Amino acid sequence: KQEVTQIPAALSVPEGENLVLNCSFTDSAIYNLQWFRQDPGKGLTSLLLIQSSQREQTSGRLNASLDKSSGRSTLYIAASQPGDSATYLCATPVLPGGKLIFGQGTELSVKP
Amino acid sequence: AAGVIQSPRHLIKEKRETATLKCYPIPRHDTVYWYQQGPGQDPQFLISFYEKMQSDKGSIPDRFSAQQFSDYHSELNMSSLELGDSALYFCASSWGTETSTDTQYFGPGTRLTVL
Numbered sequence: 246k247q248e249v250t251q252i253p254a255a256l257s258v259p260e261g262e263n264l265v266l267n268c269s270f271t272d273s274a275i276y277n278l279q280w281f282r283q284d285p286g287k288g289l290t291s292l293l294l295i296q297s298s299q300r301e302q303t304s305g306r307l308n309a310s311l312d313k314s315s316g317r318s319t320l321y322i323a324a325s326q327p328g329d330s331a332t333y334l335c336a337t338p339v340l341p342g343g344k345l346i347f348g349q350g351t352e353l354s355v356k357p
Numbered sequence: 358a359a360g361v362i363q364s365p366r367h368l369i370k371e372k373r374e375t376a377t378l379k380c381y382p383i384p385r386h387d388t389v390y391w392y393q394q395g396p397g398q399d400p401q402f403l404i405s406f407y408e409k410m411q412s413d414k415g416s417i418p419d420r421f422s423a424q425q426f427s428d429y430h431s432e433l434n435m436s437s438l439e440l441g442d443s444a445l446y447f448c449a450s451s452w453g454t455e456t457s458t459d460t461q462y463f464g465p466g467t468r469l470t471v472l
Contacts, residue, residue: 334399342407342459345390345392345402
């Protein structure tokens with residue numbers, strides 16, 4: 246049974262710092278891994294999706310990597326800004342096109 | 358670009374009442390998923406539909422039912438509401454066959470409060 250874990254649960258950094266968010270999964274036979282951003286009480290915004298055949302994806306200041314052998318994905322945020330403050334969740338489907346299993350999320354706070 | 362639409366955005370009900378949540382997927386998306394997110398929790402899968410047929414079922418109470426219509430919109434019906442049903446309900450949609458690994462796009466959610 247796939248389990249997804251995100252550590253730490255909360256992270257506070259000063260503005261401008263580069264940071265890494267971690268996501269671990271127990272079953273390395275994943276199909277893809279998706280990173281989401283969620284503002285308080287709001288919906289989930291898809292940030293990046295990495296297919297199982299890929300090692301990384303980039304979008305602007307965000308870079309997500311995938312290492313299936315170690316069961317890890319990281320989301321790198323460059324030059325963090327206060328507007329990046331949100332909860333970041335990673336998720337992976339149990340089957341192609343199937344339901345997503347989410348991590349518990351990392352609540353990021355970027356201080357001005 | 359068109360996104361997933363959910364209505365209503367907020368809903369307040371009394372215990373034992375019934376609620377209906379609606380989801381309109383992105384055009385040409387044929388798969389709809391429903392998730393429930395309790396306070397401080399990660400989203401939990403409820404049920405999904407592919408081409409108007411139920412494709413998977415999670416921890417969805419028997420009091421809940423859902424369907425996908427011919428225009429691909431979906432409705433989640435919740436009866437005999439309990440206080441513990443208070444949560445954010447998300448709908449997501451994606452495109453492709455059962456072998457697809459496409460992105461799931463989430464709607465803004467419906468916040469249900471049961472008093």
